[in-house]
Amino acid sequence: NAIDRTQAGAGGCPFHAAQEPPTAPNGCPVSPRAAAFDPFDRPYQLDPAEALRWSREQEPVFYSPKLGYWVVSRYDDIKAIFRDNLTFSPSIALEKITPASREAQTVLQRYDYGMNRTLVNEDEPAHMARRRELLEAFTPEALEAHAPMVRRLVREKLDAIVDRGRADLVAEMFWEVPLTVALHFLGVPEEDMDQLRRFSVAHTLNTWGRPSPEQQVEVAEGVGRFWQYSGQVLKKMQDQPSGHGWMYDMIEKNRQKPEVVTDNYLHSMMMAIIVAAHETTALATANAFRQLLSRPAVWAELCASPALIPAAAEECLRHSGSVVAWRRIATRDVEVGGVSIPEGGKILMVTASANHDPAHFENPDELDIYRDNAVDHLTFGYGSHQCMGKNLGRMEMRIFLEEFTRRLPHLELEEQEFTFLPNTSFRGPEALWVRWDPAQNPERREPAVRSAQRDFPVGAPSRQDIAREMVVAKMQEAAQGVLQVALEDPHGRRVPEWSPGSHIELIVGEYVRKYSLCGEMEDPYWLQIAVLREPQGRGGSAWIHEHLTPGMTLRLRGPKNHFRLDESAEHYVLIAGGIGITPIISMADRLKRLGKSYELHYAGRSRSSMAFIERLDRDHGEALHLYRKDAGKRLDLAGLLAEPGEDTLLYACGPERLLAALQAGTSHWPEGSLHVEHFSAEGALLDPANEHAFEVELADSELIVEVAPDRTLLQALRAAGVDVPSDCEEGLCGSCQVDVVEGEIDHRDKVLTTAERAGQDRLMSCCSRAKGKKLKLAL
Numbered sequence: 001n002a003i004d005r006t007q008a009g010a011g012g013c014p015f016h017a018a019q020e021p022p023t024a025p026n027g028c029p030v031s032p033r034a035a036a037f038d039p040f041d042r043p044y045q046l047d048p049a050e051a052l053r054w055s056r057e058q059e060p061v062f063y064s065p066k067l068g069y070w071v072v073s074r075y076d077d078i079k080a081i082f083r084d085n086l087t088f089s090p091s092i093a094l095e096k097i098t099p100a101s102r103e104a105q106t107v108l109q110r111y112d113y114g115m116n117r118t119l120v121n122e123d124e125p126a127h128m129a130r131r132r133e134l135l136e137a138f139t140p141e142a143l144e145a146h147a148p149m150v151r152r153l154v155r156e157k158l159d160a161i162v163d164r165g166r167a168d169l170v171a172e173m174f175w176e177v178p179l180t181v182a183l184h185f186l187g188v189p190e191e192d193m194d195q196l197r198r199f200s201v202a203h204t205l206n207t208w209g210r211p212s213p214e215q216q217v218e219v220a221e222g223v224g225r226f227w228q229y230s231g232q233v234l235k236k237m238q239d240q241p242s243g244h245g246w247m248y249d250m251i252e253k254n255r256q257k258p259e260v261v262t263d264n265y266l267h268s269m270m271m272a273i274i275v276a277a278h279e280t281t282a283l284a285t286a287n288a289f290r291q292l293l294s295r296p297a298v299w300a301e302l303c304a305s306p307a308l309i310p311a312a313a314e315e316c317l318r319h320s321g322s323v324v325a326w327r328r329i330a331t332r333d334v335e336v337g338g339v340s341i342p343e344g345g346k347i348l349m350v351t352a353s354a355n356h357d358p359a360h361f362e363n364p365d366e367l368d369i370y371r372d373n374a375v376d377h378l379t380f381g382y383g384s385h386q387c388m389g390k391n392l393g394r395m396e397m398r399i400f401l402e403e404f405t406r407r408l409p410h411l412e413l414e415e416q417e418f419t420f421l422p423n424t425s426f427r428g429p430e431a432l433w434v435r436w437d438p439a440q441n442p443e444r445r446e447p448a449v450r451s452a453q454r455d456f457p458v459g460a461p462s463r464q465d466i467a468r469e470m471v472v473a474k475m476q477e478a479a480q481g482v483l484q485v486a487l488e489d490p491h492g493r494r495v496p497e498w499s500p501g502s503h504i505e506l507i508v509g510e511y512v513r514k515y516s517l518c519g520e521m522e523d524p525y526w527l528q529i530a531v532l533r534e535p536q537g538r539g540g541s542a543w544i545h546e547h548l549t550p551g552m553t554l555r556l557r558g559p560k561n562h563f564r565l566d567e568s569a570e571h572y573v574l575i576a577g578g579i580g581i582t583p584i585i586s587m588a589d590r591l592k593r594l595g596k597s598y599e600l601h602y603a604g605r606s607r608s609s610m611a612f613i614e615r616l617d618r619d620h621g622e623a624l625h626l627y628r629k630d631a632g633k634r635l636d637l638a639g640l641l642a643e644p645g646e647d648t649l650l651y652a653c654g655p656e657r658l659l660a661a662l663q664a665g666t667s668h669w670p671e672g673s674l675h676v677e678h679f680s681a682e683g684a685l686l687d688p689a690n691e692h693a694f695e696v697e698l699a700d701s702e703l704i705v706e707v708a709p710d711r712t713l714l715q716a717l718r719a720a721g722v723d724v725p726s727d728c729e730e731g732l733c734g735s736c737q738v739d740v741v742e743g744e745i746d747h748r749d750k751v752l753t754t755a756e757r758a759g760q761d762r763l764m765s766c767c768s769r770a771k772g773k774k775l776k777l778a779l
């Protein structure tokens with residue numbers, strides 16, 4: 001019938017309907033790349049973040065017909081999903097991503113397989129009720145008690161290979177140590193480790209893999225036997241309830257509150273937790289060693305500066321995590337990243353892709369052990385389901401790295417092809433071959449190396465430990481009382497790139513002090529600072545003036561920038577008072593290079609006390625206005641600020657008095673016109689005698705945290721296991737900002753503007769507190 005054909009032709013060829021673009025469940029066409037996406041193909045299996053680069057860039061939420069899932073690849077979208085576990089239910093987290101064949105189902109039935117709810121796939125309100133009951137074993141104090149055992153196990157394994165010169169670290173220790181730690185933590189007898197490992201692999205393939213029909217039966221056998229085994233162990237433990245470990249806590253809770261911690265729950269947990277507690281750490285450790293050893297300069301740096309180990313482990317978790325994707329199901333019609341997902345839509349959040357999202361991480365594909373927001377990664381998930389064992393995993397990775405960097409700093413990665421267990425979510429090489437020359441083992445010359453150990457506190461890495469070494473290359477007097485210092489890399493490498501407004505944090509003697517970078521930005525080999533000696537100061541600047549000598553090695557953090565130049569305005573007014581010229585000078589250089597219109601106002605006591613006058617005269621002569629007190633010339637702020645400039649931004653740095661006057665004098669300027677950098681944190685530091693305790697409710701994690709008068713909010717959050725990034729911890733930088741849902745805030749920082757403060761919807765957790773008794777935070 002001709003008519004039908006014509007009509008069909010409008011939508012495509014009637015004979016080849018299968019070739020028409022497929023349609024997603026929301027009615028939108030599926031793009032060719034989305035249609036082609038298959039997580040079981042090689043690109044995703046080898047490098048999931050790279051395989052989804054196109055998606056991050058072009059189509060961050062798409063429907064994958066091959067998988068039957070909505071795939072989400074950007075950081076903010078995934079975090080928003082993690083945040084809302086009512087709209088995005090975790091109930092499918094352990095569902096078989098490839099449905100079981102009839103034969104496999106028969107096998108599972110034979111074993112009476114009944115894996116059901118565990119914490120990870122549990123909806124509210126049951127989930128939080130159970131999670132709260134089971135949190136005690138994860139406090140930093142409780143975890144600290146496991147460190148000696150981890151250390152002992154790693155040492156035993158290392159002793160066994162240290163004189164060998166070649167090893168596959170996965171086979172030798174990366175799975176067995178975490179499995180032993182997991183069993184010990186749980187209180188499960190350490191029997192038949194090889195069998196448990198095989199069970200774990202079967203469980204991963206069963207849940208996140210795509211086994212062939214023949215493999216399905218084999219995998220089901222493994223899973224069935226694992227289920228039976230878990231039941232038997234559980235029974236044994238229930239019969240001897242005097243043991244110690246997290247499973248015993250659960251057995252006890254099951255006795256006390258059988259309706260909260262049910263029998264099936266115990267059995268399911270037993271099986272799931274054996275896998276969760278070791279496989280993730282084993283794979284993460286293998287990934288970390290692979291990444292670090294494939295960059296010999298980075299490995300050498302870590303060996304030379306072991307204080308960086310927690311930061312390096314965290315950066316490896318970000319760059320190459322062991323959990324690369326996690327699942328949710330939409331409980332209602334909802335939009336994610338502008339795409340409608342209908343109720344019942346299954347979602348694959350590719351956290352490995354989020355961890356490489358340039359909107360959240362600078363140069364995301366680079367492994368940078370000095371990265372100061374690595375801790376924001378989503379490898380542990382986020383919110384109320386965030387990995388409970390994250391700090392145990394971190395501890396194990398750190399101890400592995402600490403032992404190896406100390407005892408085998410000459411370790412090398414062998415050329416090899418890496419293989420991965422084919423699945424959507426757990427990722428790490430199946431083998432990791434390394435070699436070294438045992439004759440070079442430091443402990444052969446210095447036996448104490450074997451046992452010298454460095455311990456790290458439990459928890460997220462402290463930014464305070466992230467420091468690089470640099471050498472004083474040159475020193476000169478930039479003005480009276482101002483010492484200009486050029487720093488260079490100890491190995492002659494290029495210095496890190498920086499932008500106008502950046503500063504570094506010098507660790508000198510007992511002091512940690514920040515100094516703005518004021519050299520030429522294009523200079524690839526020097527970082528330059530200028531330090532004013534403050535006779536009435538706290539001693540840091542005096543120490544620098546008295547003790548620094550050329551050739552001296554210093555530790556420093558950064559460069560970091562909390563005073564970024566927005567380059568989009570028409571005109572700029574730069575204002576510097578005294579030593580406040582340091583961040584301003586690089587802004588002037590940059591504006592000149594960009595060909596922007598700018599004026600530079602620089603006030604000081606006298607020509608001899610004002611740094612950089614000659615350079616400023618030379619490079620910025622026409623834009624420069626100097627105000628010298630000894631010449632009777634003062635900066636007339638009222639005149640300068642009288643008329644708000646058209647598309648004009650002000651950047652200022654100098655004494656607090658000047659900045660306060662600027663703040664007051666620009667109240668009639670458009671919001672956001674004035675940007676200032678404070679050199680002093682007065683008012684932000686904790687004074688326990690004058691504080692009161694308060695309570696914070698964490699809306700996303702569903703926790704209550706008490707903040708004592710002698711603790712900052714940031715410290716209290718970290719003690720509760722909540723990772724909040726921070727940097728200066730003096731209310732100056734803005735890194736530790738947290739969104740506030742409810743409650744009146746006592747702001748102590750110097751970051752927020754008056755309007756932002758009035759909004760009462762965010763605070764700096766390092767210094768600000770509650771006005772009253774309670775705050776509710778979006779954490």
Ligand code: FMN
Binds near residue numbers: 529
């Ligand atoms: N002080 C300087 O002398 N030169 C600078 O370039 C400089 N830059 C700073 C940048 C920032 C972001 C901050 C917060 C402070 C800066 N300071 C600078 C102040 C110093 O960090 C420090 O407070 C000062 O040297 C006094 O230290 P003291 O009291 O221990 O002597």
